[in-house]
Amino acid sequence: MSHNIPYFVYILASAVATILVRAIPYYASFLNHLPPFLNKCLRLLPIAALGALICPGAFWDFNPTWYAGVMGVGVAYILAWFKMPMIIPIIASIFVTYLGLVL
Amino acid sequence: MEQSTQFPVLSFSEGVKDGFPICIGYFPTAMAFGLVCRTAGLKLWEAALFSLTNFAGSGQFLAISLLSSGAMITEMFISVLLVNLRYSFMGAVITPKLKDVRGIKRFMVAFGTTDEVFSVAIFKGRNLSWRYMSGLELISYCGWVTGTFVGFWVGMFLPYAMQMAVGVTLYAMFSSLLAQETRQKGAMVLLISAVSATLNSLLIIFVHLGTGWSFVISMLTATLLGAFFISDEGLEAVQ
Numbered sequence: 001m002s003h004n005i006p007y008f009v010y011i012l013a014s015a016v017a018t019i020l021v022r023a024i025p026y027y028a029s030f031l032n033h034l035p036p037f038l039n040k041c042l043r044l045l046p047i048a049a050l051g052a053l054i055c056p057g058a059f060w061d062f063n064p065t066w067y068a069g070v071m072g073v074g075v076a077y078i079l080a081w082f083k084m085p086m087i088i089p090i091i092a093s094i095f096v097t098y099l100g101l102v103l
Numbered sequence: 104m105e106q107s108t109q110f111p112v113l114s115f116s117e118g119v120k121d122g123f124p125i126c127i128g129y130f131p132t133a134m135a136f137g138l139v140c141r142t143a144g145l146k147l148w149e150a151a152l153f154s155l156t157n158f159a160g161s162g163q164f165l166a167i168s169l170l171s172s173g174a175m176i177t178e179m180f181i182s183v184l185l186v187n188l189r190y191s192f193m194g195a196v197i198t199p200k201l202k203d204v205r206g207i208k209r210f211m212v213a214f215g216t217t218d219e220v221f222s223v224a225i226f227k228g229r230n231l232s233w234r235y236m237s238g239l240e241l242i243s244y245c246g247w248v249t250g251t252f253v254g255f256w257v258g259m260f261l262p263y264a265m266q267m268a269v270g271v272t273l274y275a276m277f278s279s280l281l282a283q284e285t286r287q288k289g290a291m292v293l294l295i296s297a298v299s300a301t302l303n304s305l306l307i308i309f310v311h312l313g314t315g316w317s318f319v320i321s322m323l324t325a326t327l328l329g330a331f332f333i334s335d336e337g338l339e340a341v342q
Contacts, residue, residue, distance in 0.1 A: 005176055007149050013176055014166040015156035017183040018190075023213040025194030026201075040330045042192060044295060047288075048325035049161075049186050050281045051296030052318050056304035057168060058274040062267075072271035073278040080279035081286055087131040089282075093275035098268035 068100025110229055118238020121227075125219045125239075126246030129160075133247045135272040136163055137254025142270050143171035147255050154251040158215065158244060161280075162187045164273045169315050178315020185319060193221040197231065200224075204233045215240030291333055299325035 034042070058073045059066035075096045076089035133154060140150035145167075157163050162183050169179045194216055204212060212233070220243055224231055258266065285292045303321035306312045312320075 007145055007170065008152060010166070010170050010176055010179060011149060011153050012156060013180050014153075014162065014183045017180050018157050018159045018162050018187050019214060021184060021187045022190045022194060022216050023210060025191050026198055026209055026213040029195075029198075036335075037330060040335070041326050042188065044326045044329040044333075045185065045322065046189055047284060047292050047295050048299045048322045048329065049165075050277050050284070051299035051301075051325060052303040052321040053161075053165065053168075053277045054274055054281070054296075055300035056307050057172075058271070058278075060304075060308065061270055068268070069271055069274065072268075073274050076275035076278040077282045080282035083286075086128075086276065086279050089279045090131070090135060090272055090275045093271050093278075094265075094268050097271040098265055101267055102264050 062097075062101070065101055068097045071100045072097035112232045113227070113229075113235030114232075115234040115238040118235040118240075119242045120238075121223050122220070122239040122242035125217075125223065125243040128219065129243060129246035130250040130253075132160060132276065133250025134254030134257065135269075135276065136160075136167070137251040137256070138258045138266075138269045139164070139167055139272055140251070141255050141258040142266055143167055147252070150251055150255045151248070154248050158217065158247055159183075159187055159190075160217070161277075164276065165318075168273060169318070172314045174313055174315035178313055178319070182315050182318050185322065189218075190216050193218070193225075196225060197221065200229070200231045201236070202230060204236075208233050208237075212236045212240065215244060217243065219243065291329075295325050295329045298328060 054073060058069045062069040072093040076093040079089035079092055080086065136154065137150055140153065145153075153163055153167070157166070165186050166179055166183050169182060174182075194213060197212075197216065201209070201212060215236070220240055224236065224239060227235075258269070261269065281292070281296055299321040302324055303317055306317040306321065307314060310317075
């Protein structure tokens with residue numbers, strides 16, 4: 001799936017999407033009175049996003065050595081579980097993935 | 104402004120002081136972003152433009168991963184919009200505390216609303232001044248932008264296998280966030296993200312759907328299922 005749109009257009013489109021959702025509440029007040037079901041959805045949305053952000057990319061990107069990515073993500077999860085500051089799981093994850101790729 | 108008679112108006116330097124830990128915290132994550140940009144084939148100015156104009160952690164990581172997987176621009180736009188939707192709710196909480204800030208200043212405060220800036224500002228527990236917010240947001244922004252530069256630059260000196268391994272960075276970040284959320288809010292978090300992870304994998308690998316649409320469909324399905332099946336009491340922990 002190649003595209004001919006230059007990268008900077010993508011970058012600016014992403015910037016516009018970001019500033020839109022950021023600026024709206026500073027100029028409109030309807031967000032304070034959403035129906036409860038929508039409110040509930042909006043609290044769950046970031047959690048639902050995480051799953052889809054990790055899979056399938058975490059193993060599919062590393063095909064055929066898919067296990068390298070799985071190992072990396074697993075190590076990051078375990079270290080973050082034990083309240084390590086985020087840079088530690090990330091560095092450990094890169095290291096473990098590197099081992100998975102070269103061994 | 105009755106409060107200002109009790110407390111002095113929050114100053115710029117107080118904002119910078121409160122924002123310093125955010126700056127330090129952003130730096131390595133931004134470095135990771137710079138590295139990911141390099142691996143995705145972006146140039147230095149493009150990586151810098153990303154951080155200068157977006158200033159959004161997970162939103163930027165999502166955008167770069169969709170961009171490098173060849174997603175359409177509309178797919179990316181909608182996905183970024185949805186992932187960043189939480190900023191709307193943070194903004195809605197900040198607005199009542201932000202009196203007498205108008206025009207371009209108000210817009211700039213809105214631009215700098217991130218998860219960390221929001222939590223620091225909101226726990227300040229009183230009216231927020233333009234000086235304070237600009238200090239808080241500017242120092243955070245500096246950490247984010249300089250980190251992106253340094254990360255991109257450091258990438259030059261890494262061997263090929265190491266550059267490949269760096270591709271795991273964003274997954275490691277998402278995985279760490281997932282671990283933190285699960286620890287704080289319970290197994291319900293794992294359940295919802297497992298639904299979206301499974302659905303997304305099926306849609307991409309077997310249905311060959313575009314990455315962006317697949318992401319949006321998986322995220323919304325898991326959210327709706329969660330909202331239907333999880334009781335309001337079960338959700339109390341998710342603030």
